[in-house]
Every structure is written in structure tokens, then in C-alpha cells.
Amino acid sequence: MNRLALVLAAILLASCGDANRAPAGLQGDAARGRIALAQYGCRACHMIPGVTGSKVYVGRPLEDMAKRPIIAGTLANNQANLVRWIRDPQAIDPQTAMPVLGVSERDAVDMSAYLLSH
Numbered sequence: 001m002n003r004l005a006l007v008l009a010a011i012l013l014a015s016c017g018d019a020n021r022a023p024a025g026l027q028g029d030a031a032r033g034r035i036a037l038a039q040y041g042c043r044a045c046h047m048i049p050g051v052t053g054s055k056v057y058v059g060r061p062l063e064d065m066a067k068r069p070i071i072a073g074t075l076a077n078n079q080a081n082l083v084r085w086i087r088d089p090q091a092i093d094p095q096t097a098m099p100v101l102g103v104s105e106r107d108a109v110d111m112s113a114y115l116l117s118h
């Protein structure tokens with residue numbers, strides 16, 4: 001097998017995971033992220049696809065996140081910025097009503113993997 005075939009085989013193998021795995025290029029564990037979103041109480045202010053709760057509109061529904069060019073009105077939407085926002089929204093926008101919830105780096109990465117794939 002030549003080098004190109006090896007690379008292609010590796011890509012194919014890497015891409016045939018289970019349905020809960022985040023799309024290629026995303027870090028973290030989306031299934032774990034879904035649980036973390038519920039545990040940290042994000043659902044108190046945001047409706048989130050696949051996470052049950054009542055109708056709330058404090059923050060916008062966190063749906064179609066991957067399609068948004070900008071998050072929180074100021075940040076370019078990419079996984080790193082989403083993690084930054086989730087961990088410390090007040091550092092980015094001191095006026096925001098979203099509190100600092102003490103989310104760990106790993107939990108924030110997992111949450112962002114879920115949000116960017118749902």
C-alpha cells in the first residue's frame with residue numbers, strides 16, 4: 001500500500017464511529033457534553049435540542065449552533081471561542097446576563113462538541 005492509500009484508509013477508519021461521535025474536526029465527547037449541559041443547569045436559561053426542560057427564553061435557544069457565524073453577538077463561531085464563552089462569558093462581555101458557572105475545560109469542550117453537532 002502506498003502512503004496516500006494509507007492516509008485514505010486512516011481517514012475512512014476515523015470517520016466511521018458511532019452516531020454520538022462529534023463530526024470530524026471537533027474535539028471532545030458530544031454524548032458526555034449533553035449530560036454536562038444538563039448537569040450545569042444551562043437548560044435553566046437556554047432551550048437545547050435533545051436536553052429536556054421547560055420553555056425558557058433567558059438566553060437564545062442553543063440550536064443550529066454550527067450554522068451561526070457569530071456567537072454571543074461578538075465572537076467568531078468556532079469551537080475554541082465557544083469553549084471560552086461557556087467557561088467565562090463575563091470576561092468576554094462584562095454586561096452579559098450569563099453567569100460564570102465554573103465549567104471545567106473538559107466539560108466545556110464536550111458541551112461545545114454537542115452544541116456544534118446538534
Ligand code: HEC
Nearest residue numbers: 040041042044045058059060071072073086096097098101
Ligand atoms: C442565568 C441564565 C443563563 C445560564 C444558566 C446560561 N446561560 Fe448561556 N446565555 C445567557 C444569556 C442571557 C446569553 C446571551 C448573551 C449575549 O448574547 O450577550 C447567553 C448566551 C449563550 C451562548 C451564545 C448563544 C448565541 O446565541 O450566540 C452560548 C453558546 C451559551 N450561552 C451557552 C451556555 C451554556 C453551555 C450554559 C451552561 C454551562 C449556559 N449558557 C448557561 C444566559 C444563561
